[in-house]
Amino acid sequence: MTATATRVLVLNSGSSSVKYQLLDMNPDSGGGPAAGTRLAVGLVERIGEETSRLAHTPLATGGDKRETEGPIADHGAALKAVAAELSADGLGLDSPQLAAIGHRVVHGGLKFTAPTVIDDAVLAEIERLVPVAPLHNPANITGIRTAQALRPDLPQVAVFDTAFHTTMPEYAARYAIDVATADAHRIRRYGFHGTSHAYVSRKTAELLGKDPSEVNVIVLHLGNGASASAVAGGRCVDTSMGLTPLEGLVMGTRSGDIDPAVTFHLKRVAGMSEDDVDVLLNKKSGLVGLCGDNDMREIRRRIDEGDERAELAFDIYIHRLKKYIGAYTAVLGRVDAVAFTAGVGENAAPVRAAALAGLEEMGLAVDADLNAVRSGEPRLISPECARVAAAVVPTDEELEIAQQTYALVSA
Missing domain, CATH: 3.30.420.40 (ATPase, nucleotide binding domain)
Known part of the structure; x- marks a missing residue:
């Protein structure tokens, strides 16, 4: 990562949608944007349908929200469309200012307790958890693979919804069922919305x-x-x-x-x-x-x-x-x-x-x-x-x- 690479693209890939935000994490050095400044936000929805919709707002330029409708076949096409919208605003994925792509991943099990750079082993473990998150992890995996194909040289980071809850003591996380059965099938309380609970609990302390x-x-x-x-x-x-x-x-x-x-x-x-x-x-x-x-x-x-x-x-x-x-x-x-x-x-x-x-x-x-x-x-x-x-x-x-x-x- 270069010293000027301060931007992070956040992707939240659902089964038929992709939410995204491009943020500048520069800590206000040299008169630049404040840390966490949003440069662009958007949503691709109804992926795979004839009436797919992309809504994009270029906040960095103060431009108006742009909306397009038409068939977007899959997540690969969706991310290419997102990349084109960002490029039109001078914020393309090929920018040397892009430091990483952060992916929301719903289920990280017990293995992932913190944000993790994605490699083949990490992706395989996320896939292994599909049986306990069949509605979410497959879509997250698709988003990761598509982003890797677009920028194979860029760090891809998984941030897990479950990670914040891995600090629960065993007596809170375990169900009162046969231990061998529970362990064999990874049955326990994992919790979700972890990024929100982490953020809000910290901001509440600041408020106090x-x-x-x-x-x-x-x-x-x-x-x-x-x-x-x-x-x-x-x-x-x-x-x-x-x-x-x-x-x-x-x-x-x-x-x-x-x-x-x-x-x-x-x-x-x-x-x-x-x-x-x-x-x-x-x-x-x-x-x-x-x-x-x-x-x-x-x-x-x-x-x-x-x-x-x-x-x-x-x-x-x-x-x-x-x-x-x-x-x-x-x-x-x-x-x-x-x-x-x-x-x-x-x-x-x-x-x-x-x-x-x-x-x-x-x-x-x-x-x-x-x-x-x-x-x-x-x-x-x-x-x-x-x-x-x-x-x-x-x-x-x-x-x-x-x-x-x-x-x-x-x-």
Whole structure:
């Protein structure tokens, strides 16, 4: 890596999409951009369909968002299209200023506990984990291989969603099933959204004016996918998602915690196949299963109009949140802050207010005026007298991936 190579391209490859951001990690030397400045952002979606769409915004030049539609056959074609858009702005992948490409990889198992430069052995291990992440790791692998083909000389770095949670003690990570069976099939709680939980817990400590090692935080990552974590002194000690992202909180389309025997019951009584049950619990449950909507704004609108199904769905969602806040308070022993993040956590004031309502004896409270403020900045929403801070901390997973990637390749 040359001394002038300070840019990181972050790729998040899904099964039919590629999200990307180009960031400059230059620490503001010589009047350059501030560390973490976004130069371009974009999304390719519906890959493999006739109506594929690429949306690209060149932030470095202040240009307008550009959108194109048309067939994009595969991830290789998608990344070539992204490279062309970046080149049009003078930000091409052939630039000597590009230091590395950072890839979001959902599942790293127990082997990968930190960002890792990708070689053949690393890629083989990511492939070996496909059975425990069949919806995510294959797409991540495709993105990595495509990027390697475009820039074989450039460091490619994997940043794993599971890495932050590998600090969980065994008594939190293990399921109470036969040990030999669990070990043979890698069955344990891995957790997900790790880059978000790492970023938000650290930013929450900054908001409190303390070092992360001094702060115990409950992080509530509430989006269409949702997870909670208990972070003690900067280290995750428990998290709500498990072997897969299905466990834990009520989500947009996922059930979260459920009696495992429900699956046996559905197979025996309803004649459902394994795939039927998988689809039910992952895509037809959660908020959408309870009331037909997984958009919290629409659910709140329906509640305001007196819709009882929407109200019940909201109440179930909040009840599960409160259970995890209480459980993680017990796990941590001392809680300094509860931090809300992601789409719902950052924008849905009624969710934050309801989640902490009635928890005053635990030191938690919400200031209605502060909670109503809309801002893209980290902020407190608790009254000054509250023993435990309540905070809204916008997540930035792409920046976290870029920071981890650049720190590794520039070391």
